[in-house]
Amino acid sequence: MTTSYDILVAGGGLSGAIIAGRLHERFPDKTIAIVEKEPLLGGRLRTTDQNAGLWSYGLNAINENLYEFLDQTLKNHPDNLEISSYLIRKRVTLGALSAGKLSSGTIADSFSEQGARSIAGAAAAKDWTNIDEMMSKIEEGKRNDQPMAQAWKGTRKSPAAIATEHLTRLYGVPDIWSCNVMDLQAKIKDYSSSQWVCDWPKLCEAIIKRAVELGKITVLTETEIAEAEEKDGHWQLATTGGPLQSKVLVVSQSPWDALRWLSKEHWPNPLVNLPVKTKPVSAVILSETLDKEIEIPDVVVIPAENVQVYAEGSILSFQATVNYESTLVAPDVVKAIRRLKRARTKLLAAFDISKEFGNQHIALQPVAWSQPVTASERRVASKLSGYKWQAAKLIFCGDAYGDSMFGDVNLINSVIEGCQKVSV
Ligand SMILES: Cc1cc2nc3c(=O)[nH]c(=O)nc-3n(C[C@H](O)[C@H](O)[C@H](O)COP(=O)(O)OP(=O)(O)OC[C@H]3O[C@@H](n4cnc5c(N)ncnc54)[C@H](O)[C@@H]3O)c2cc1C
Known part of the structure:
Protein backbone atom coordinates (compact mmCIF):
# COMPACT_ATOMS: atom_id res chain seq x y z
CA MET A 1 0.00 0.00 0.00
CA THR A 2 1.28 3.47 -0.90
CA THR A 3 1.88 5.87 2.00
CA SER A 4 1.15 9.52 1.18
CA TYR A 5 2.77 12.68 2.50
CA ASP A 6 2.53 16.27 1.33
CA ILE A 7 6.30 16.58 0.98
CA LEU A 8 8.99 13.91 0.59
CA VAL A 9 12.57 14.90 1.41
CA ALA A 10 14.95 12.48 -0.31
CA GLY A 11 18.07 12.33 1.90
CA GLY A 12 18.65 12.89 5.60
CA GLY A 13 21.94 14.78 5.54
CA LEU A 14 22.33 18.32 6.81
CA SER A 15 20.48 19.92 3.89
CA GLY A 16 17.56 17.45 4.21
CA ALA A 17 17.17 18.06 7.95
CA ILE A 18 17.40 21.85 7.63
CA ILE A 19 14.93 22.13 4.74
CA ALA A 20 12.48 19.70 6.41
CA GLY A 21 12.59 21.85 9.59
CA ARG A 22 12.07 25.05 7.60
CA LEU A 23 9.26 23.58 5.51
CA HIS A 24 7.50 22.51 8.70
CA GLU A 25 7.70 26.10 9.97
CA ARG A 26 6.26 27.36 6.65
CA PHE A 27 3.56 24.73 6.36
CA PRO A 28 2.80 23.57 9.94
CA ASP A 29 -0.26 21.54 8.88
CA LYS A 30 1.43 19.59 6.10
CA THR A 31 2.98 16.16 6.48
CA ILE A 32 6.65 15.68 5.61
CA ALA A 33 8.73 12.49 5.43
CA ILE A 34 12.52 12.32 5.28
CA VAL A 35 13.63 9.22 3.37
CA GLU A 36 17.13 8.08 4.34
CA LYS A 37 18.86 4.90 3.26
CA GLU A 38 21.23 4.71 6.25
CA PRO A 39 20.26 3.92 9.88
CA LEU A 40 21.24 7.44 11.05
CA LEU A 41 20.72 10.99 9.86
CA GLY A 42 23.80 13.13 9.14
CA GLY A 43 24.78 12.09 5.61
CA ARG A 44 28.35 12.75 4.56
CA LEU A 45 29.09 14.54 7.81
CA ARG A 46 28.04 11.55 9.89
CA THR A 47 30.82 10.44 12.19
CA THR A 48 29.98 6.91 13.19
CA ASP A 49 28.89 3.69 11.66
CA GLN A 50 26.28 2.37 14.03
CA ASN A 51 27.18 -1.27 13.51
CA ALA A 52 30.94 -0.95 13.59
CA GLY A 53 30.82 1.66 16.36
CA LEU A 54 33.67 3.42 14.66
CA TRP A 55 34.43 6.79 13.24
CA SER A 56 34.27 5.63 9.71
CA TYR A 57 32.66 8.32 7.65
CA GLY A 58 33.96 11.23 5.80
CA LEU A 59 34.42 14.87 6.06
CA ASN A 60 32.68 15.62 9.27
CA ALA A 61 33.92 19.19 9.80
CA ILE A 62 32.24 22.35 8.54
CA ASN A 63 33.54 25.85 8.04
CA GLU A 64 32.74 29.06 9.89
CA ASN A 65 30.06 30.19 7.42
CA LEU A 66 27.98 27.00 7.66
CA TYR A 67 28.54 26.88 11.41
CA GLU A 68 27.05 30.36 11.77
CA PHE A 69 24.10 29.46 9.55
CA LEU A 70 23.44 26.39 11.72
CA ASP A 71 23.83 28.44 14.87
CA GLN A 72 21.18 30.86 13.58
CA THR A 73 18.92 27.97 12.47
CA LEU A 74 19.04 26.49 15.98
CA LYS A 75 18.54 29.86 17.71
CA ASN A 76 15.42 30.50 15.58
CA HIS A 77 14.09 27.07 16.46
CA PRO A 78 10.94 27.17 18.67
CA ASP A 79 12.89 25.29 21.36
CA ASN A 80 15.64 27.91 21.27
CA LEU A 81 18.44 25.38 20.77
CA GLU A 82 22.14 26.07 21.21
CA ILE A 83 24.72 24.80 18.71
CA SER A 84 27.25 24.52 21.55
CA SER A 85 25.27 21.54 22.91
CA TYR A 86 26.22 19.57 19.78
CA LEU A 87 29.76 20.84 19.36
CA ILE A 88 32.43 18.18 19.77
CA ARG A 89 35.48 20.21 18.93
CA LYS A 90 37.04 22.89 16.81
CA ARG A 91 39.96 21.58 14.80
CA VAL A 92 42.93 23.84 15.33
CA THR A 93 46.18 21.93 15.04
CA LEU A 94 47.78 20.46 11.96
CA GLY A 95 50.71 18.05 11.97
CA ALA A 96 52.83 16.26 9.43
CA LEU A 97 54.50 12.88 9.75
CA SER A 98 57.70 12.71 7.75
CA ALA A 99 60.65 10.34 8.20
CA GLY A 100 59.16 8.99 11.45
CA LYS A 101 58.89 12.44 13.00
CA LEU A 102 55.60 14.12 13.84
CA SER A 103 55.71 17.91 13.69
CA SER A 104 52.89 20.14 14.80
CA GLY A 105 51.60 23.60 13.95
CA THR A 106 48.23 25.24 13.45
CA ILE A 107 45.77 24.94 10.58
CA SER A 194 37.80 27.23 11.01
CA GLN A 195 36.85 23.58 11.11
CA TRP A 196 33.97 22.68 13.42
CA VAL A 197 33.00 19.13 14.33
CA CYS A 198 29.55 18.51 15.83
CA ASP A 199 27.50 15.46 16.66
CA TRP A 200 25.79 15.57 13.27
CA PRO A 201 23.10 12.88 13.69
CA LYS A 202 22.01 14.48 17.00
CA LEU A 203 22.06 17.96 15.52
CA CYS A 204 19.94 16.85 12.53
CA GLU A 205 17.47 15.17 14.89
CA ALA A 206 17.28 18.29 17.06
CA ILE A 207 16.34 20.49 14.10
CA ILE A 208 13.27 18.34 13.35
CA LYS A 209 12.54 16.97 16.85
CA ARG A 210 9.49 19.10 17.66
CA ALA A 211 7.83 18.42 14.30
CA VAL A 212 8.53 14.69 14.73
CA GLU A 213 6.84 14.76 18.15
CA LEU A 214 3.86 16.55 16.62
CA GLY A 215 3.63 13.81 14.01
CA LYS A 216 4.29 16.29 11.20
CA ILE A 217 7.72 14.99 10.19
CA THR A 218 8.30 11.26 9.81
CA VAL A 219 11.83 9.94 9.53
CA LEU A 220 12.09 6.79 7.42
CA THR A 221 15.60 5.45 7.96
CA GLU A 222 17.03 2.37 6.23
CA THR A 223 14.76 3.20 3.35
CA GLU A 224 16.46 3.50 -0.02
CA ILE A 225 14.81 5.19 -2.97
CA ALA A 226 15.11 3.08 -6.10
CA GLU A 227 12.92 4.96 -8.58
CA ALA A 228 10.73 8.04 -8.90
CA GLU A 229 8.12 9.10 -11.38
CA GLU A 230 5.60 11.90 -11.64
CA LYS A 231 2.02 10.85 -12.33
CA ASP A 232 -1.16 12.92 -12.20
CA GLY A 233 0.55 15.72 -10.25
CA HIS A 234 2.04 13.37 -7.67
CA TRP A 235 5.50 11.98 -7.12
CA GLN A 236 5.54 8.18 -6.80
CA LEU A 237 8.63 6.74 -5.17
CA ALA A 238 9.60 3.08 -5.14
CA THR A 239 11.68 2.44 -1.99
CA THR A 240 13.00 -0.54 -0.07
CA GLY A 241 10.37 0.29 2.58
CA GLY A 242 7.49 0.24 0.08
CA PRO A 243 5.89 2.82 -2.23
CA LEU A 244 5.60 6.46 -1.17
CA GLN A 245 3.70 9.35 -2.70
CA SER A 246 3.79 13.12 -2.35
CA LYS A 247 2.84 16.40 -3.99
CA VAL A 248 6.31 17.89 -3.55
CA LEU A 249 9.69 16.20 -3.88
CA VAL A 250 12.82 17.67 -2.31
CA VAL A 251 16.08 16.15 -3.57
CA SER A 252 18.54 16.70 -0.72
CA GLN A 253 21.41 14.49 -1.81
CA SER A 254 24.24 14.85 -4.27
CA PRO A 255 23.30 14.87 -7.96
CA TRP A 256 25.52 11.81 -8.55
CA ASP A 257 23.36 9.82 -6.12
CA ALA A 258 20.02 11.29 -7.18
CA LEU A 259 20.60 10.66 -10.86
CA ARG A 260 20.42 6.93 -10.12
CA TRP A 261 16.72 7.09 -9.24
CA LEU A 262 15.45 10.37 -10.71
CA SER A 263 15.67 10.17 -14.48
CA LYS A 264 17.28 12.95 -16.53
CA GLU A 265 14.00 14.23 -17.98
CA HIS A 266 13.04 15.66 -14.57
CA TRP A 267 16.24 17.66 -14.19
CA PRO A 268 16.58 21.27 -15.32
CA ASN A 269 19.22 21.27 -18.04
CA PRO A 270 22.22 23.08 -16.51
CA LEU A 271 21.67 21.15 -13.29
CA VAL A 272 21.88 17.72 -14.89
CA ASN A 273 25.22 18.75 -16.41
CA LEU A 274 26.73 18.63 -12.93
CA PRO A 275 26.58 14.83 -12.54
CA VAL A 276 27.01 14.24 -16.27
CA LYS A 277 29.98 16.52 -17.00
CA THR A 278 31.91 16.71 -13.73
CA LYS A 279 33.86 14.09 -11.90
CA PRO A 280 33.41 13.73 -8.17
CA VAL A 281 35.97 12.32 -5.76
CA SER A 282 35.65 9.47 -3.29
CA ALA A 283 37.37 8.77 0.00
CA VAL A 284 38.73 5.45 1.12
CA ILE A 285 38.67 5.52 4.90
CA LEU A 286 40.35 3.26 7.44
CA SER A 287 39.04 3.74 10.98
CA GLU A 288 40.47 2.24 14.09
CA THR A 289 39.79 2.50 17.81
CA LEU A 290 42.97 2.28 19.86
CA ASP A 291 42.97 0.95 23.40
CA LYS A 292 44.41 4.26 24.58
CA GLU A 293 44.23 7.88 23.53
CA ILE A 294 47.25 9.33 21.79
CA GLU A 295 48.10 13.01 21.72
CA ILE A 296 48.19 13.99 18.08
CA PRO A 297 47.23 17.13 16.17
CA ASP A 298 43.58 17.40 15.03
CA VAL A 299 44.63 16.82 11.42
CA VAL A 300 47.81 15.01 10.38
CA VAL A 301 49.13 14.71 6.84
CA ILE A 302 51.40 11.83 5.88
CA PRO A 303 52.92 13.15 2.64
CA ALA A 304 54.76 9.97 1.60
CA GLU A 305 51.45 8.09 1.44
CA ASN A 306 49.27 11.03 0.50
CA VAL A 307 47.01 10.24 3.44
CA GLN A 308 45.28 12.47 5.99
CA VAL A 309 44.52 11.39 9.54
CA TYR A 310 41.78 12.79 11.75
CA ALA A 311 41.86 12.05 15.46
CA GLU A 312 38.89 11.91 17.80
CA GLY A 313 40.04 10.69 21.20
CA SER A 314 41.16 7.10 20.79
CA ILE A 315 39.57 6.83 17.33
CA LEU A 316 41.71 7.46 14.29
CA SER A 317 40.41 7.91 10.77
CA PHE A 318 42.91 7.55 7.91
CA GLN A 319 41.63 8.98 4.64
CA ALA A 320 42.85 8.81 1.05
CA THR A 321 41.08 10.49 -1.82
CA VAL A 322 40.64 8.78 -5.17
CA ASN A 323 38.87 9.79 -8.36
CA TYR A 324 35.25 8.69 -8.35
CA GLU A 325 35.60 6.56 -11.46
CA SER A 326 38.59 4.73 -10.05
CA THR A 327 36.40 3.48 -7.17
CA LEU A 328 34.88 1.20 -9.76
CA VAL A 329 38.29 -0.31 -10.43
CA ALA A 330 39.18 -2.70 -7.63
CA PRO A 331 43.02 -2.45 -7.99
CA ASP A 332 42.88 1.34 -7.50
CA VAL A 333 40.92 0.93 -4.29
CA VAL A 334 43.28 -1.83 -3.13
CA LYS A 335 46.23 0.51 -3.78
CA ALA A 336 44.53 3.21 -1.70
CA ILE A 337 43.93 0.71 1.13
CA ARG A 338 47.61 -0.24 1.03
CA ARG A 339 48.55 3.44 1.34
CA LEU A 340 46.21 3.75 4.32
CA LYS A 341 47.68 0.69 6.00
CA ARG A 342 51.24 1.91 5.49
CA ALA A 343 50.22 5.32 6.85
CA ARG A 344 48.68 3.62 9.89
CA THR A 345 51.85 1.61 10.56
CA LYS A 346 54.00 4.75 10.25
CA LEU A 347 51.84 6.81 12.57
CA LEU A 348 51.54 4.14 15.24
CA ALA A 349 55.27 3.40 15.03
CA ALA A 350 55.89 7.06 15.92
CA PHE A 351 54.01 6.27 19.15
CA ASP A 352 55.64 2.87 19.68
CA ILE A 353 52.36 1.09 19.12
CA SER A 354 52.76 -1.96 16.96
CA LYS A 355 49.75 -3.98 18.03
CA GLU A 356 47.27 -5.11 15.40
CA PHE A 357 43.78 -4.26 16.54
CA GLY A 358 40.83 -6.36 15.51
CA ASN A 359 38.48 -3.42 15.15
CA GLN A 360 39.66 -1.76 11.98
CA HIS A 361 36.96 -0.73 9.57
CA ILE A 362 37.32 0.23 5.93
CA ALA A 363 34.75 2.32 4.11
CA LEU A 364 34.52 3.60 0.57
CA GLN A 365 32.68 6.88 0.70
CA PRO A 366 31.69 8.71 -2.48
CA VAL A 367 32.14 12.25 -1.19
CA ALA A 368 30.95 13.88 -4.42
CA TRP A 369 32.99 16.61 -6.05
CA SER A 370 35.39 18.78 -4.23
CA GLN A 371 33.72 21.85 -5.76
CA PRO A 372 34.46 23.49 -9.09
CA VAL A 373 38.06 24.56 -9.05
CA THR A 374 39.29 23.41 -12.43
CA ALA A 375 38.52 25.47 -15.52
CA SER A 376 36.15 22.86 -17.03
CA GLU A 377 34.29 22.41 -13.74
CA ARG A 378 33.97 26.18 -13.44
CA ARG A 379 32.40 26.32 -16.91
CA VAL A 380 29.72 23.78 -15.90
CA ALA A 381 29.03 25.53 -12.59
CA SER A 382 28.96 29.00 -14.17
CA LYS A 383 25.88 27.97 -16.20
CA LEU A 384 24.04 27.87 -12.87
CA SER A 385 24.84 31.49 -12.10
CA GLY A 386 21.54 33.39 -11.97
CA TYR A 387 19.68 30.34 -13.28
CA LYS A 388 16.46 29.56 -11.38
CA TRP A 389 16.08 25.79 -11.19
CA GLN A 390 13.87 25.43 -8.12
CA ALA A 391 10.26 24.57 -9.00
CA ALA A 392 7.16 24.52 -6.79
CA LYS A 393 6.96 20.71 -6.84
CA LEU A 394 10.62 19.75 -7.32
CA ILE A 395 13.43 21.21 -5.21
CA PHE A 396 17.17 20.43 -5.32
CA CYS A 397 19.34 21.36 -2.36
CA GLY A 398 22.83 20.61 -1.11
CA ASP A 399 26.46 21.62 -1.54
CA ALA A 400 26.67 20.85 -5.27
CA TYR A 401 23.58 22.79 -6.33
CA GLY A 402 24.94 26.21 -7.17
CA ASP A 403 27.73 28.04 -8.95
CA SER A 404 29.89 28.69 -5.89
CA MET A 405 33.08 26.73 -5.39
CA PHE A 406 32.17 26.70 -1.71
CA GLY A 407 29.74 23.89 -0.85
CA ASP A 408 28.44 25.71 2.22
CA VAL A 409 27.37 28.71 0.10
CA ASN A 410 25.48 26.43 -2.33
CA LEU A 411 23.89 24.49 0.53
CA ILE A 412 22.68 27.60 2.36
CA ASN A 413 21.35 29.34 -0.79
CA SER A 414 19.65 26.25 -2.22
CA VAL A 415 17.93 25.47 1.11
CA ILE A 416 16.68 29.05 1.52
CA GLU A 417 15.55 29.43 -2.11
CA GLY A 418 14.11 25.90 -2.25
CA CYS A 419 12.05 26.43 0.88
CA GLN A 420 10.63 29.71 -0.49
CA LYS A 421 9.73 28.13 -3.82
CA VAL A 422 7.70 25.17 -2.49
CA SER A 423 3.99 25.40 -3.07
CA VAL A 424 1.85 22.68 -1.56
C1 LIG B 1 35.49 16.67 -0.90
C2 LIG B 1 34.48 17.43 -0.09
C3 LIG B 1 34.90 18.23 0.92
C4 LIG B 1 33.96 18.91 1.68
N1 LIG B 1 34.42 19.70 2.67
C5 LIG B 1 33.56 20.42 3.37
C6 LIG B 1 34.02 21.31 4.36
O1 LIG B 1 35.21 21.39 4.62
N2 LIG B 1 33.11 22.06 5.01
C7 LIG B 1 31.78 21.98 4.71
O2 LIG B 1 30.99 22.70 5.29
N3 LIG B 1 31.32 21.11 3.81
C8 LIG B 1 32.17 20.35 3.13
N4 LIG B 1 31.70 19.51 2.17
C9 LIG B 1 30.25 19.41 1.95
C10 LIG B 1 29.50 18.66 3.05
O3 LIG B 1 29.89 17.30 3.15
C11 LIG B 1 28.02 18.73 2.69
O4 LIG B 1 27.69 20.05 2.34
C12 LIG B 1 27.16 18.36 3.88
O5 LIG B 1 27.50 17.08 4.32
C13 LIG B 1 25.66 18.43 3.54
O6 LIG B 1 25.36 17.51 2.54
P1 LIG B 1 23.89 17.18 2.10
O7 LIG B 1 22.95 17.14 3.23
O8 LIG B 1 23.50 18.07 0.98
O9 LIG B 1 24.11 15.73 1.48
P2 LIG B 1 24.53 14.38 2.23
O10 LIG B 1 25.19 14.66 3.51
O11 LIG B 1 25.27 13.57 1.22
O12 LIG B 1 23.11 13.72 2.51
C14 LIG B 1 22.40 13.00 1.54
C15 LIG B 1 21.74 11.82 2.22
O13 LIG B 1 21.00 11.11 1.24
C16 LIG B 1 21.11 9.73 1.51
N5 LIG B 1 20.83 9.01 0.27
C17 LIG B 1 21.60 8.91 -0.84
N6 LIG B 1 21.00 8.16 -1.78
C18 LIG B 1 19.81 7.78 -1.24
C19 LIG B 1 18.73 6.99 -1.74
N7 LIG B 1 18.74 6.45 -2.96
N8 LIG B 1 17.67 6.78 -0.92
C20 LIG B 1 17.62 7.34 0.33
N9 LIG B 1 18.63 8.09 0.84
C21 LIG B 1 19.70 8.31 0.06
C22 LIG B 1 22.53 9.56 1.99
O14 LIG B 1 22.69 8.38 2.78
C23 LIG B 1 22.73 10.83 2.82
O15 LIG B 1 22.46 10.64 4.19
C24 LIG B 1 32.58 18.81 1.40
C25 LIG B 1 32.15 17.98 0.38
C26 LIG B 1 33.09 17.33 -0.39
C27 LIG B 1 32.61 16.50 -1.50
Missing part, protein backbone atom coordinates in the same frame (compact mmCIF):
# COMPACT_ATOMS: atom_id res chain seq x y z
CA ALA A 108 45.60 28.73 10.46
CA ASP A 109 49.35 29.01 9.77
CA SER A 110 49.71 25.92 7.61
CA PHE A 111 50.23 27.70 4.28
CA SER A 112 53.59 29.14 5.24
CA GLU A 113 57.29 28.45 5.26
CA GLN A 114 56.85 26.73 8.61
CA GLY A 115 54.00 24.55 7.26
CA ALA A 116 56.12 23.59 4.23
CA ARG A 117 59.04 22.74 6.51
CA SER A 118 56.98 20.28 8.53
CA ILE A 119 55.57 18.64 5.43
CA ALA A 120 58.55 18.48 3.12
CA GLY A 121 61.55 19.37 5.28
CA ALA A 122 64.14 22.13 5.33
CA ALA A 123 64.53 22.19 1.54
CA ALA A 124 60.86 23.14 1.15
CA ALA A 125 61.25 25.96 3.65
CA LYS A 126 64.30 27.17 1.73
CA ASP A 127 62.56 27.52 -1.61
CA TRP A 128 59.24 28.67 -0.11
CA THR A 129 60.26 32.18 -1.20
CA ASN A 130 59.15 31.16 -4.72
CA ILE A 131 55.66 30.47 -3.40
CA ASP A 132 55.65 33.73 -1.44
CA GLU A 133 56.74 35.63 -4.52
CA MET A 134 54.02 34.04 -6.63
CA MET A 135 51.39 34.74 -3.98
CA SER A 136 52.40 38.40 -3.72
CA LYS A 137 52.00 38.75 -7.51
CA ILE A 138 48.55 37.20 -7.13
CA GLU A 139 47.72 39.68 -4.39
CA GLU A 140 48.71 42.50 -6.72
CA GLY A 141 46.20 41.07 -9.20
CA LYS A 142 48.83 40.14 -11.79
CA ARG A 143 48.09 36.44 -12.12
CA ASN A 144 44.66 36.17 -10.61
CA ASP A 145 42.85 34.45 -13.41
CA GLN A 146 45.59 32.10 -14.53
CA PRO A 147 45.63 28.42 -13.69
CA MET A 148 48.48 27.53 -11.35
CA ALA A 149 50.22 25.60 -14.15
CA GLN A 150 50.84 28.96 -15.88
CA ALA A 151 51.36 31.15 -12.83
CA TRP A 152 53.98 28.87 -11.29
CA LYS A 153 57.30 29.49 -12.99
CA GLY A 154 59.41 27.08 -10.98
CA THR A 155 59.69 23.32 -11.24
CA ARG A 156 56.79 21.26 -9.98
CA LYS A 157 59.26 18.89 -8.38
CA SER A 158 60.66 21.56 -6.07
CA PRO A 159 60.16 20.69 -2.37
CA ALA A 160 58.02 23.81 -1.82
CA ALA A 161 55.77 22.91 -4.77
CA ILE A 162 55.40 19.38 -3.39
CA ALA A 163 54.50 20.72 0.06
CA THR A 164 51.98 23.07 -1.56
CA GLU A 165 50.35 20.16 -3.39
CA HIS A 166 49.92 18.27 -0.13
CA LEU A 167 48.47 21.27 1.65
CA THR A 168 46.04 22.25 -1.08
CA ARG A 169 44.62 18.72 -1.30
CA LEU A 170 43.74 19.18 2.33
CA TYR A 171 42.02 22.48 1.49
CA GLY A 172 39.75 20.69 -1.01
CA VAL A 173 41.73 21.24 -4.23
CA PRO A 174 42.52 17.82 -5.71
CA ASP A 175 44.63 19.16 -8.60
CA ILE A 176 46.48 22.33 -7.73
CA TRP A 177 47.93 22.84 -11.24
CA SER A 178 44.60 23.20 -13.01
CA CYS A 179 43.19 25.40 -10.25
CA ASN A 180 42.83 29.11 -10.87
CA VAL A 181 45.18 30.98 -8.50
CA MET A 182 42.50 33.31 -7.19
CA ASP A 183 40.32 30.31 -6.31
CA LEU A 184 43.28 28.66 -4.67
CA GLN A 185 43.75 31.64 -2.40
CA ALA A 186 40.07 31.64 -1.50
CA LYS A 187 40.23 27.92 -0.66
CA ILE A 188 43.30 28.42 1.55
CA LYS A 189 41.57 31.23 3.41
CA ASP A 190 38.36 29.27 3.81
CA TYR A 191 39.98 26.12 5.16
CA SER A 192 42.31 28.00 7.46
CA SER A 193 39.49 30.02 9.03
